[in-house]
Amino acid sequence: MKLAVSNIAWPPAERLRIYRLLAAHGIRGLEIAPGLFLPGSARPFAPSEAELAAALAETQAAGLELVSMQSLLFGVEGAALFGEAGERARFREGLRAAITLAGRLGIPNLVFGSPRQRVIPADMDPAEAEAVALATFGELGEAAREAGTRLGIEFNPAAYGTNFLTTLEEADAFVTRLGHPAVTLILDLGAMHMNxxxxGIAGAVAAVRAPISHVHVSEPDLAPAPASAGAAATALAALARKGYAGWHSIEMKPPPDPGPAVLEAAIGRLLRAAGMAEGKAGAA
Structure with missing residues (x-):
């Protein structure tokens, strides 16, 4: 099973220590937020070749592979999927910059969350909102295809401040309706908990029609994840039965001191969950 951790779980100053920790536990995947991966760059979504080479040298020394990118609109002001023309343009430009960076780094998956940049205004007709979203992600999907990556749509609970694609079923229906090969679905376990x-995750995963390109092993409000190896194993086993062979990435906020110990414990629970899931999937 392919296991990863997102770099939002530690401050950039701790990265080398954490990279060694991941390697020591056999974790080979690294998900990145560009602003944290390239903390010294004035333009983390358009870094110089030297900046990229230095960051990649650190991950390669630990045997880590860049498997996904998140926080795609970090630092982009005034971007809104359903906003005025300028806001929509900034939304597209911001995501195109992230897609271009993923192409430069050879990252196969991007996670589109950005709940506050995807709020449907109260006065917008639902049919208009759907048309805007389909056209926008059709365009962005083509950019992702040309860059050799995929743009994954993550459902975000209403508690995170959005009203567009708040459930797995809604996101699945949207991605299926769009039907672009480079626009996929992200499964977020924390969002399932919050909703x-x-x-019912086993049945929900079995019913998904859109391709799943990435999984976030998370908890509500990005608490240390997984909280329970057994619960995570149920989800991982359902994914295995579905035929999912992609990455399962811990997504959590930096814990208070002692941070590395909390993260190490979370990694231990994920490793146990992976082992349990393989047994459950094989027995099914």
């Missing part, structure tokens, strides 16, 4: 849907 009160985790108990």
């Amino acid at each position: 009160g849907a985790f108990a």
Whole structure:
């Protein structure tokens, strides 16, 4: 099973220590937020070749592979999927910059979350909102295809401040309706918990029609994840039965001191969950 951790789980100053920790536990995947991966760059979404080479040398020394990118609109002001013309343009430009960076780094997956940049205004007709979203992600999907990557749509619970694609079923239906080969679905376990849907995750995963390109092993409000190896194993086993062979990435906020110990414990639970899931999937 392919296991990863997102770099939002530690401050950039701790990265080399954490890279060694990941390597020591056999974790080979690294998901990045560009602003944290390239903390010294004035333009983390358009870094110089020297800046990229220095950052990649650090990850390669630890045997880490860059597998996904998140926080795609970090630092982009005034971007809104359903906003005025200028806001929509900044939305597209911001995501195109992220797609270009993923292409330069050979990252196969991007996670589009950005809940506050995808709020449907109260006065916008739902049919108009759907048309805007389909056209926008059709265009961005083509940019992703040309860059050799995929743009994954993550459902974000309403509690995170959005009203567009807040459930797995809604995101699945949208991606299926769009039907672009480079626009995929992100499964976020924390969002399933927040939506009160985790108990039915096995059936929900089995019912998904869109291709899943990445999985976030997370908890509500990005608490240390997974909280329970057993619960995570249920989700991982369902994904294995579905035929999912991609990366399962811990997504959590930096914990208070002692941070590395908290992260190490979370990694231990994920490793146990992976082992349990392989047994459950094989027995099914």
